[in-house]
Each structure stands twice: as structure tokens, then as C-alpha cells.
Amino acid sequence: MKILAFDTSNKPLAVAVVSDGNVLATLESTEKKTHSVTLLPDIQKVLTESNLVINDIDLIAVAKGPGSYTGVRIAVTVAKTLAFTLKKNLVGVSSLEVLAADGDESKILVPLMDARNDNAFAGVYQMHSGELVNLIEDHHTSMAKLLDLLKKYDSEKLEFINATDNLTDLIKKEYPEAVILNAKDSLPKAGKLAKIAERKPVISDVDSFVPTYLRLTQAEHDWYEKGHKKDGNISYVEEV
Incomplete structure (x- = not known):
């Protein structure tokens, strides 16, 4: 199984391609650039180094948070888009578990x-x-x-x-x-993220997959303050 794994939940960025447990290519960056600018080019880079194209990938593994709100959203959005458009399996892994793996x-x-x-x-x-x-x-x-x-x-x-x-x-x-x-x-290791993902259940509904924040963002707090219900049936992320 070929896995594309990436983590942008903190300042470092990590991307890897793993095939049947073997890391084909990996990239870890602490450059002070926004992940929204670098993630897709870095994904293309590790695919090229692996002599693969995106359609060769069987599973997409993403660090789903907690962490930087913007960073987590970037990774999850890219992962969902790739999984949905390419009809690939998707797995989300705790960003803290990825750190613990090292x-x-x-x-x-x-x-x-x-x-x-x-x-x-x-x-x-x-x-x-x-x-x-x-x-x-x-x-x-x-x-x-x-x-x-x-x-x-x-x-x-x-x-x-x-x-x-x-x-x-x-x-x-x-x-x-x-x-x-x-x-x-403590740089996150995308290769280890891929290894963890192999043992996690595949997300059944890609569209409903949202990041794990573990606390309200300021936008959510303001949203609830305006009288919106937090009833467990619909979240701020889903409605917005």
C-alpha cells in the first residue's frame, strides 16, 4: 500500500511517501513560510522523488490536530480535497500521537x-x-x-x-x-504518521471530516455568543 502522509499542525512541515512500510521519500521543513504556500509543492516533490504520481497513492494520512488552527485547517483541507477528487481512502491521526511516535x-x-x-x-x-x-x-x-x-x-x-x-x-x-x-x-515525522495511519480506521464520510481543535476558536466563541446553539448536531465548522 502506498501512503501519502503530511502534517502542518505546527511550525514544522512534514511530508512523506511510504510504500508497504518503506519510506520512499520524506521532507521536513522549518522554513518560515506559510504552509498554504509550501504544502502542495512539497507533496509534488516527494512524489517525484518516489517516482510516483498522485494517482498511484492508495491512502492519504493527515495530522488532524490539535495545533495551529490555520495549520491544521490547511492540511485537512488538502487531504479532503485529494481524497474526494481522486477517490482515495483518508485517515486522520492525532498530531500529538505523531509527536509521541518519535x-x-x-x-x-x-x-x-x-x-x-x-x-x-x-x-x-x-x-x-x-x-x-x-x-x-x-x-x-x-x-x-x-x-x-x-x-x-x-x-x-x-x-x-x-x-x-x-x-x-x-x-x-x-x-x-x-x-x-x-x-x-521535536520535528514531526511524516513517515511515522503513515505507519500509525495503517492501523487507524478509514474515514467513511470524507465530507464530514473536520480538524480536532480541542478548544473553541475565537470565531466559534463569538458565533455561540450570538445565540447559535451548541447542540451536538451541527458545529460551527460544519455550518460555516
């Missing part, structure tokens, strides 16, 4: 995305039999609550992934023995 398999893995004001998007994962198991589901939280929640684990077994300088300082105060991977050393 951690130490012997550790309790805590992937993070800085959500500002001492808050973060975070999950807790552990590797079992070569597969990541979600111990604490992805959520938006204050760092104080997260660090308190992690007291059930031995601090020396914890590995925090993708911590900004501010989050690193907060972690070190509570868990000086924990391993902390700074954001600059």
Missing part, C-alpha cells in the same frame, strides 16, 4: 503543543508491542493541571516532547528528573 519507547510519553498563557494541548502515551497506547486522551489544559495529573507516574519515566522554553521551565520545577525534548528537537 519518543523513547521505554518512557511515558507526554507530547505537548504550547497553547499560550501556561496552557498546552497534551496527551499521554506509552508504547506497547510496537503500538502507541493512549493513557490519557488528548486535551487542552493548564500546565498546572497537567503536571498534577502526571504525579501518578514515576518522574524519571516521563518524557515530554515538543516543549517550548516556557513549558520547559514549568516542567523542570515539578519534574527535574524527567526527559524534556525541546520544540526545535
Whole structure:
């Protein structure tokens, strides 16, 4: 099976083509360019390096969030468009799980995305039999609550992934023995995203697939403030 995988949920951009478990081509970029400008050319680049065209792809795997609202929307929009127009299978994978996949398999893995004001998007994962198991589901939280929640684990077994300088300082105060991977050393790996996607269910309705934000955007907050109902039947993203 040939998989095109990409992640634009954070500042780095990652794209890869994987065939039957083998990475044919991969690209990781931290250039200060907008993902909306670079994603499609980078997809074409990895396809060319793989000696493939887009129609050769069997499955599209995308990091669905959480993360940068704009970044997540770019990746999901491109993934949905390709899947719909080319009639390809589509799988969405947690952006935090993609980060956790690059951690130490012997550790309790805590992937993070800085959500500002001492808050973060975070999950807790552990590797079992070569597969990541979600111990604490992805959520938006204050760092104080997260660090308190992690007291059930031995601090020396914890590995925090993708911590900004501010989050690193907060972690070190509570868990000086924990391993902390700074954001600059935590590039998402699209090849690992593809590997995870092989074990995930295919999205049955591509049209209804939306990013995972884990908190309201300002636009959603304003939308609900105007009296729109949040009844679980229709979301801001679907209506807009």
C-alpha cells in the first residue's frame, strides 16, 4: 500500500511517501513560510522523488490536530480535497500521537503543543508491542493541571516532547528528573504518521471530516455568543 502522509499542525512541515512500510521519500521543513504556500509543492516533490504520481497513492494520512488552527485547517483541507477528487481512502491521526511516535519507547510519553498563557494541548502515551497506547486522551489544559495529573507516574519515566522554553521551565520545577525534548528537537515525522495511519480506521464520510481543535476558536466563541446553539448536531465548522 502506498501512503501519502503530511502534517502542518505546527511550525514544522512534514511530508512523506511510504510504500508497504518503506519510506520512499520524506521532507521536513522549518522554513518560515506559510504552509498554504509550501504544502502542495512539497507533496509534488516527494512524489517525484518516489517516482510516483498522485494517482498511484492508495491512502492519504493527515495530522488532524490539535495545533495551529490555520495549520491544521490547511492540511485537512488538502487531504479532503485529494481524497474526494481522486477517490482515495483518508485517515486522520492525532498530531500529538505523531509527536509521541518519535519518543523513547521505554518512557511515558507526554507530547505537548504550547497553547499560550501556561496552557498546552497534551496527551499521554506509552508504547506497547510496537503500538502507541493512549493513557490519557488528548486535551487542552493548564500546565498546572497537567503536571498534577502526571504525579501518578514515576518522574524519571516521563518524557515530554515538543516543549517550548516556557513549558520547559514549568516542567523542570515539578519534574527535574524527567526527559524534556525541546520544540526545535521535536520535528514531526511524516513517515511515522503513515505507519500509525495503517492501523487507524478509514474515514467513511470524507465530507464530514473536520480538524480536532480541542478548544473553541475565537470565531466559534463569538458565533455561540450570538445565540447559535451548541447542540451536538451541527458545529460551527460544519455550518460555516
